[in-house]
Amino acid sequence: MPASTVFVAPYALPSTLKFVSAAAMLPETVFGIIAQESRESFLARVDPRVGACVAGFVQVQDAHDPDQLEAAVRQMAGALGTGRVDSLIGILEPLQEALAIVRERLRIRGMDAAEARRFRDKAHMKDVLRANDLPCARHVLAHDRETALAFAREVMPLVAKPPAGAGAKDTFRVERIEDLESWMERVPPSPSRPLLLEEFVQGTEYSFDSVSIGGQHVFHSISEYAPTPLQVMETPWIQWTVLLPREIRTPEFASILEAGPRALDALGMVEGMTHMEWFRRHDGSIAISEVAARPPGAQFTTMISYAHDTDFYRVWAEASVFGRFQAPERKYAAGAAYLRGQSSGAPGHGAPGHGAPGGGGQRVARVTGLDEIRSRLGDLVVEADIPSPGQPKSSSYEGEGYVILRHPETDVVRRGLQFVVETLRVGLEG
Template sequence: MRALHAVGARVIGVGERPKEALDEQMRHWLTHYEQVGNVTSPEQVMGALSVVRDKVRIDRLEATVEAHMMCAAKVREALGVPGTSVQTTFLCRDKPAMKEALRAAKVPCAQSIGSGDVDEIRSFAAGVGFPVIVKPRDAAGAAATYRCENVAELDAALRECGVGSGRSVAVEEFIEGHEGFWDTICVGGQVVHEFVCHYYPNVLEAMRTRWISPQFICTNRVDSADGYGEIKAMGRQVIAALGIETSATHMEWFYGPKGLKFSEIGCRPPGVGAWDLYCAANDVDLYREWAEAVVWHTRKQTLSRRFSAGIVALRPDRDGRILGYEGVGEIERAFGQWIIDAHFPPPGTPTQPVSAGYMANAWLRMKHPDYDELRRMLDAAGRTIQVRAG
């Protein structure tokens, strides 16, 4: 909202909360607001925008939350508003259809199927070999994702996902290797800003293992180090194949014994505050750059690549309520000049499950001109800071 308002857009919001529940700044940025009961209902959003269209022309309709993307695409198409199409949105949400389209475009992907038939899924797993990954067809990140090492684990995951009771899932060959992501802002199908990040460890392990303090790091070597050219070339191939035009994108990839493999892409910004890291690392307001792209179809700022920047998630040692923290002062004394920001919920705060993500509990974000030094600093923070709960 802030960025759209700043570049001169007349911003009209559609949401589920009453206008009175919005903060003062939000109300200032908005020209008009329409409340609906369900922002994922095309009929309700259409109804709200029909009121708006009687007064002003609608030039763009944008959504940045994964669950809202298809509704926005359907409404855009019905109203004749420019933006990401229903077909592109479907391909960016339905994992089996996405990979089928990209395999046809010669993008290297894991073998996969989408199915609601237990016997078909078992046959697929037998053909590609265990382990296999089971997840919702429209999953975001590692939500409701299972790694199955054998038939018994596969059957349990399928039952959990509702297969055999009318539900269909994505089932994929497990790809061994290091995991990262490539994010962009695109204008007219052309990449105008891009970023490469690395996960330590891979997401599935990070979201399942309490003792790990996982991190991801945006590298400032993306334009200079060997290897990133292959990621950037594959990403552009994906954008072209899926018909992505003016949008933010978030693409996951793996690199291992089978080489570079595409994992999935969202036609939206990344989560977990990744854009904040990109801003801090590159002396740029990326939110304003996104607004420039969707409103004026242009790029205004240049990335400095001065820093790498990353986040380390700090997990409570058990579920319950936060009791306190150890080691925070030591890290602040050692690396204070490089700390971007941090979040330490006060004692008494209920803990969140490990699977809730990198920012669910305590976290710390840092930057440094040298990528390897930043990794060392984040590792030190993960080892030193202890979150006590009980």
């Protein structure tokens, strides 16, 4: 009997559709989609071969509402002709708790509500990590101004974020008590809207991306950011890179190879992929920043695929739907250079504050350096999304485009990424 799988995807975003396609085309599966846009609008952006695999489609007003989601899943069980749903999946972090609540209500296999909360509530997550003697940044969940200021006087600099934030999104650095006081005058913390404050960990930032099956850690990949995501968010014009070194079972990564799986066990990861961000401080110690119970974004899954010569979108789908996984060999180093527009008239890399996310009506005017990239890097480039003149400035920290490189030697990829960000320029006007 085929497995009945329902994918919750509020909108047909390009990054989401890669995972939708992988799940829809699994054999021995009856597949349905729950979305906030119409069937016609959603499937118009899907490959016709994938669309042919969609046996059911239910539109809801708010996919993050567990009650609406539960009603849609019940309706989908009938639409698929199976009378049941075996797998309820989705990749967006804000959806994970709602998905888990519905799984628990309808007795669908997978992460339950308590487990999802440990991943989604970043303050609760750090409490769990500390209780299990796992290294993480000092933190406090401040429900009032006095608690926030007391922590800030002890721990400075620090970062502030909402408890249910995703990565560096909505995160900002605080280096003076006066800055925190000013911010809390505008958005005062309260029991209903607490503020998560953390030690600002200084060092090199990495990710630890993993696959779990049946509650067991079965695979991991390590990536290095340059510069850190917070620096990228603070400096909208800066072009940045992510490097996946070929060799990761080295003394350099011994601490995270021990702590990473323990953290997943403590948080209760069941099946699928996770994205963990962690730091190596200047003294060599590590600190886990946060963990998301979802696949990584920003082309990470694509890079992991290139590094292993394996389609990790399909890997995620098979792990999530069937609970199966076969570990591939890491054959290459891989990496991405993210291309972000720079305002005209700005010296060097551009001017801070120019071309901020949202774009203010700015558009790509020119792209320079492509000939040099083609001449010097050649076959190292395995995928690229080059901005086109007239393209609106992106509202995402990923920028206007990217270039992905791959080679058996890590240093070759590292040098190539640096060459891309130093050579390729995206000029903005407007």
